[in-house]
Amino acid sequence: DIQMTQSPSSLSASVGDRVTITCRAGQGIRNYLAWYQQKPGKVPKLLIYAASTLQSGVPSRFSGSGSGTDFTLTISSLQPEDVATYYCQKYNSDPPWTFGQGTKVEIK
C-alpha cells in the first residue's frame, strides 16, 4: 500500500501568515491527491482535488500544488476560521483512499 506522510504534524502561526503543509506519497501518484479540512467537532470538508483544483466555494487563499510524490497545501493568509486539522488523501488505486496522518493548524 502507498503510504501518505504529512509534515508538520502541527503548527502555530499568526493571523495573516502564509502557511504551508507538505504531503509525501510513498510512490508516484501523478496528481491524484486531495486535501480536506476538518474543523473541531465537524466532518471533513473537501478543499482541493487533482492536487491543485479548488473545490467550489473554497476561499482562494487555499491553494495546492505538486505531482508525483510531493505535494503542498498553502494558505496564503491564515484566518481564524482556518483553525482545523488538514488531511491529504491519495485516491488513485487499491486501496481506493489513503489519508495522511493530519496536520493541526492553530493560531499563535
Place this chain on the structure above:
Amino acid sequence: EVQLLESGGGLVQPGGSLRLSCTASGFTFSASAMSWVRQAPGKGLVWVSAINPRGDKTYYADSVKGRFTISRDNSKNTLFLQMYSLRVEDTAVYHCAKEGGIVGGTVGDLWGQGTLVTVSS
C-alpha cells in the same frame, strides 16, 4: 437537503457484532459510490470500505477484511456496514461518505456526522 445520516453505533463487547446504517437524501444515491471512513478518538481519518453504485463491487481495508461487510439498498437510499468479530481497536466514529467521481478516482464530497462505535468489555 443533501445529507447523510448514520445510525447503529453503540457499545459492544470484543468479539461482538454491530450493523451500521447510512441513510442518504438530496442526491441520486443509486448513482453514487459510497465509502465508510473511521476516526478513532483524537486520531486521524482511516478508510474502511467502499462499494460501487450497483453494489456488485466492494473494497476493504486489510484491517477489516473478512470481518466487515459493506452493502447497500438503493431502493431505500441506505448504505450498511455489518461488523463482526469486533476488536478494541475498531473503536471509532464511523462516517459514511459519498464519492464524487473525478479523473483518476473518487473523492469524498459529502460526509455524514458519524456514529460512534465503542468496543469494550
